[in-house]
Amino acid sequence: MTTPSTGTTKTVLITGTSSGIGLAAAVAAAGAGWLAVATMRDTGRADALLKAAEEAGVRDLVQVKQLDVTDADSVAACVAEVVAEHGHLDAVVNNAGAGFVGTIEQHGMEKLREVMEVNFFGVAELTRAVLPHLRASGGRVITVTSVGGVVGQPFNESYCAAKFAVEGFMEALAPVAASAGVQVAVVEPGAVSSEFVNNIELDVPALLTAAGPYAPALRGYIDHAMRSFGSDTAQTPQEAAAPVVEALTAETMPFRIQTSDWARDFVGRKLTDLDGSAVQTETTAWLG
Template identity: 75%
Template sequence: MDTKTVLITGTSSGIGLAAAVATAQAGWHTVATMRDTRRADALLKAADEAGVSDLVQVKRLDVTDAASVATCVAEVVAEHGRLDAVVNNAGAGSVGTIEQHGMDAVRSAMEVNYFGVVELTRAALPHLRASGGRVITVTSVGGVVGQPFNESYCAAKFAVEGFMESLAPVAASVGVHVTVVEPGAVASEFVASLKLDIPAMLAEAGPYAPALQAYIERTTKSYDSAGAQTSAEAAAPIVEVLAAERPAFRVQTSDWAREFVATKLADVDGSAVQGLTGGWVR
């Protein structure tokens, strides 16, 4: 049987990089995409060290550019004759509260984290129908539980989860499986890439400064090396979903993530979540 092909977005670092190497190790021809292919060195080095360079192909893809999405998908199908899976992984964080953050930050978070996912999924679906393939989307526990000072990010991830939960039964009717993968804290470049100037944020936070200070202290601890998963650990469920005959719709990447998400899914009146996250800002 021909080698199956998977397209993964956001592979220059973090979960995307780890997923690209892991899928190649599992025997998939992996099209590893990123907005700036000049940042491919870390991925190519990791693929070489894993002995899977021949199965990893780097392509440019900007999920916020419809023409870029269409071009990349068309090239993959033309070159490989098939597309068996898409992993929507590209994303961007956004820390702040709406009164001070403004609408541009909200729209930017939605473009990358939501509309980019929708655009690629739409472009890929005809080819996934042909292959009986699957759509896997890396969301976050922040796509289930709203978190302080992550209003824009969580709103986008909530939107992704609602979109995929609605799409799943429709896609299944034409032979395409849909899964969301929900990581918790991951020790990767994702947090560092936010390039937050914490002192400046606190100085400009006005009445929100005490809550922001408490949130930053709590979050910093959750992302330290002892308290977070590695990118490889968070990426492992993606490979499991690709291999599963009938994958679950919702998959968490750790016991902590499962417990955290379960709080929301059993929280009919919202009091459990508010009690939990309220403690993060006090």
């Protein structure tokens, strides 16, 4: 993929690429001809990415850089380095994030702030930093959110709050950015069979012990979630990343992109559920 004006390879910065959707998106973007600047908080975890890039024959188009989206200095330094090295930045994929299961009465405000810091403020900080460069290139911002950014899900108040905030932020930003030549989109996966679930580091017995009066409902939710991530509707990271790369290369991106038929149906039910009763009926049933 080259820029029409200069003939140089287009550059995309992708966060959270040590595993899952981010890893798959970096390899697929390189396969589509982009120079993928694959960032992660700990570059010591880059082996899986580099192996996948090597196997795909795109190792020369994948560049690993350290970036912690919760550290403003790290964000500024990484963006400046990319632009200094390549002369331009054509797209950013906000993918880094962290899952969390729990309810506010039990885990308190500190954990809520921690989840918001990674999943919302980190996205906002990086987006702010790259916008001047994307205005210069006529680029685009693509943010991987979740169906949990549209549908609130039990025991995911903190995670869904952050993802709802990202969706609202990007929906509000999109027309403003478009006025300056920058396209904005959100990508909404459903269940993805990846390291994401493992990264939540659920200690189920401990959670249930601490859940008090919410323990029966939490047990029901965990059983539902494990079935969902192990079901036929769960996508591979490669399947979920494919729409990200399609958005990179499309002439015009839609604002909201679901990654599967299941995600489209799930999000669609929410967007037409004016009084919220359909969603509440569905998610309440998850609790057993």
